[in-house]
Amino acid sequence: MIFERSLQRELAYTAGAVFMVLLTIMLTTMMIRIVGFAASGQVDPRDVLVLIGLTVIGYMAVMLIVTLFVSILFVLTRWYKDSEMVVWLASGVSQTRLIKPIGLFAAPIIILIVFFAFVGWPWSNAQSKLIRARFQQRDEVSLLAPGQFRESPTTHRVFFIESMSPDQGRVENVFVTSTENGKVNVIVSKTGHTETMKGGDRFVVLENGRRYDGEPGHPDFRISEFARYGVKITSQPVVNTPTSSTTSTPGLLRNPTNDNLGELAWRAGLPLIAINLMLLGIPLAYQNPRRSRTINLVMAVLIYLTYSNLLNVVQSQIEQGKMSFGVGLVSLHIVVFALVVFIFWLRVRNRPLFSRAMFQRASQSR
Known part of the structure; x- marks a missing residue:
């Protein structure tokens, strides 16, 4: 019709x-x-x-x-x-x-x-x-971005790097701070790179840097220098709750x-x-x-x-x-x-x- x-x-x-x-x-x-x-x-x-x-x-x-x-x-x-x-x-x-x-x-x-x-x-x-x-549950290396402070969602760590290679293998001018049992740990390093151990654990290996340990408000901070210092990378399995x-x-x-x-x-x-x-x-x-x-x-x-x-x-x-x-x-x-x-x-x-x-x-x- x-x-x-x-x-x-x-x-x-x-x-x-x-x-x-x-x-x-x-x-x-x-x-x-x-x-x-x-x-x-x-x-x-x-x-x-x-x-x-x-x-x-x-x-x-x-x-x-x-x-x-x-x-x-x-x-x-x-x-x-x-x-x-x-x-x-x-x-x-x-x-x-x-x-x-x-x-x-x-x-x-x-x-x-x-x-x-x-x-x-x-x-x-x-x-x-x-x-x-x-x-949200990616590892800490994936969080890193040049020129930005990034907080880890799994640990009490804050990362800062000045520059990073395209493959995220090497970083320069690294700053890492963490809080454990009321004490603050601050690590600064000129260079660093990632390593994977035989057991599958991943580390960020920092080179030629210093570590500052102490409790805020107290003058007795401990300062130590290192040639190599490993920071373990934590990661979580992807959990998708239905x-x-x-x-x-x-x-x-x-x-x-x-x-x-x-x-x-x-x-x-x-x-x-x-x-x-x-x-x-x-x-x-x-x-x-x-x-x-x-x-x-x-x-x-x-x-x-x-x-x-x-x-x-x-x-x-x-x-x-x-x-x-x-x-x-x-x-x-x-x-x-x-x-x-x-x-x-x-x-x-x-x-x-x-x-x-x-x-x-x-x-x-x-």
């Missing part, structure tokens, strides 16, 4: 444009945020692009939901604004006839939302956490704790949100030609934010054991679906959502 093909074609064009705008905003925001983490030493600068890509994958389901809802509102609002919808309604096409073509258009998007909610979200979170853990947001969906089902059930309800809620918002966008797009189109967009933003925040509240209630998993999984979405049916009923009967008489009665009651 010409009507269905025209609607689906325009929805596809609009959805592509909306998705590109959302993706650009997401990439810009994540780039600023993750580059800030890299500058503060929380992530490896070489992993910035990888972390940005993983973050986009994690939030892909949310971006697709917004894309679907906004594109439906944009297209139908324009049809009302340009009186195209009036022509279709006069030709015998009711608002309920819009459900089929919009549903066919939304079906592949909803399938992608299911995939990214149940697979992409936990996988991207797990990979991001693993990359961060590897960087959380509910990084656990795969089958893992949540195998271990149904409150946290895992709350996370499962949140993931299952994303495609349900997409379906309800897809249906809600049809009657919500009703547009008076003499009214600005921005009103519908503002309402769409408020509805989505309210809906998503309520889903987060349901997740929190399940995690705290205040709501059962079954009730939390369906209650919110059933209420929203009933609201959608009610709004459809008002539109089919050509009744406004908010009449002037309602506002008059509300003002008189005050």
Whole structure:
């Protein structure tokens, strides 16, 4: 049918444009945020692009939901604004006839939302956490940076080097300070290099330097000179503690704790949100030609934010054991679906959502 093909074609064009705008905003925001983490030493600068890509994958389901809802509102609002919808309604096409073509258009998007909610979200979170853990638990040599004071996360040591060879094999003008049992140890050296023993232990061997040992506030510091002095490099194995947001969906089902059930309800809620918002966008797009189109967009933003925040509240209630998993999984979405049916009923009967008489009665009651 010409009507269905025209609607689906325009929805596809609009959805592509909306998705590109959302993706650009997401990439810009994540780039600023993750580059800030890299500058503060929380992530490896070489992993910035990888972390940005993983973050986009994690939030892909949310971006697709917004894309679907906004594109439906944009297209139908324009049809009302340009009186195209009036022509279709006069030709015998009711608002309920819009459900089929919009549903066919939304079906592949909803399938992608299911995939990214149940697979992409936990996988991207797990990979991001693993990359961060590897960087935070690297050995002390990896911490060194020329011209910067660096504190070891595993020991009470602070390192400073003036220069370093490209392979991190040799360093020059080294300063190392550590605190043990209330005493301060300060080591300065002109040069140094790394060595690996037969047992696998690694050392930074300092050459031609001095060591100062003593307790702050007391004058009896001991000063000793050395030709070679070894500082053992400590390292930790990478420990990646799983959380509910990084656990795969089958893992949540195998271990149904409150946290895992709350996370499962949140993931299952994303495609349900997409379906309800897809249906809600049809009657919500009703547009008076003499009214600005921005009103519908503002309402769409408020509805989505309210809906998503309520889903987060349901997740929190399940995690705290205040709501059962079954009730939390369906209650919110059933209420929203009933609201959608009610709004459809008002539109089919050509009744406004908010009449002037309602506002008059509300003002008189005050």
